[in-house]
Amino acid sequence: MKHPASATPTSEAARNPFTLLEYDPIKLLNKPQKVASMFEVRDGTRDYDPLFPLSVELHLTDVCNLRCGWCTDLELRRNLASLPLATIESLFDEFAQHQVGVTIEGGGEPTVYKHFAEVVALAARHKLDIGLITNGIRPLASFANQFKWIRISMDASSAEEYVAEKGVQRYEKVRANIATLGALPDKRFLLGVGYVMTRRNTGRLLEFIEEMDAAGVDYIYLRPVEEMPDLSPDLAMLYELKSLWETTRASQRRIKVLMNLDDRIQKDNEGLPCIAHALSCVIQADGNVAMCEKRRHDPVVFGNINTQRFTDIWRGALRKDVSRRLLDPCAQRGCEVCRITKFNRYFVRLGELYTRNFI
Ligand SMILES: C[S@@+](CC[C@H](N)C(=O)[O-])C[C@H]1O[C@@H](n2cnc3c(N)ncnc32)[C@H](O)[C@@H]1O
Ligand code: SF4
Ligand code: SF4
16 A cells, blocks of 8 residues: 555655755754854863753663663663653753753653653643654654654564564554554654664565655664674665665655665764764763763763753863863774764864865
8 A cells, every 4th residue: 555645746745844954964054053162162262062962862761661682772771760750840941941952762762651741741841842762662643743753763674573673572563653653644743763774674674665655754764783793784785775775766755764874884983073972962761961872981971960950960070071081082982883973073074174264
């Protein structure tokens, strides 16, 4: 069965609100003050960037209802911590004053957090922009329009692949929940599907993307599994798949496919200073405010939200110290593949331009 969108590509139903700019660093042009503040750190005229992060990753709980063998949060999940609702409320008070976007995700699975519905309602009351990364087992239709975007981590294109990757069989259930969200008549959020690629789950990937297109999914975000060399898929094969999609199928489909392989393989922050860490941070379910999540060799925790205000943590002495230290590229020797690297690449290279004062 075809989605009406794929049958009539020029109709209103076919319009896809997702464009690749959503994942492009150029979107920072919308935040000139923040960029200027980070550039001052890069240029040595400011010791740190005191402006709030553009968005934060909020872990409601470390508890999860799946067992993905390659879960990046395996260590955190052992804590089994959950954030108190009162802590979340006071965080949202602070974030609302600075228009911080909040990505609700792991530690574990955010939708199993016992106050999940209250968190969504609190965000609406504070007029906060929220996004959600979920494994999609719990139905979301009644909450969905409260989110700017929802990304469901599917990570498999068949029931057999699903149980191999995720340890528990929920394939049909998640597919059904995606179909429900994709068919919502008054849908006002971007619907994405996350797909971590391993050696086991790329055999029918192109067919799967077409199925997601038919289900009304706006975009699929594909990336090779990280920090699991034994499970990493062959990169040459992935480039071939990408090119096959782009040359034979992309133009007839509404769905957008994000497969930025180059961004997902570089380690050590490409030997660059880390300035862009100030764009974001991770608030873990135990209340720790971590600078980032891929600095496994030297994790940085700025403070704990259960006992301190976010403002005081973010503008504290430790952040100033660390910001200075990370200007040395050697400090990033050991960073795993990190989504912040692509921003650092721009920040550093723009500072080196010979023709800065010309257009
Ligand atoms: C840790 S999960 C937490 C949220 C939720 N439980 C879920 O699975 O969507 C956040 C995202 O990280 C992805 N992820 C987990 N481990 C990964 C790995 N080793 N490499 C790449 N992505 C990974 C998951 O597929 C998911 O999209
Ligand atoms: S569902 Fe998410 S948190 Fe749970 S094991 Fe899988 S990747 Fe980890
Ligand atoms: S490059 Fe390293 S220090 Fe910078 S955000 Fe990524 S993991 Fe953290």
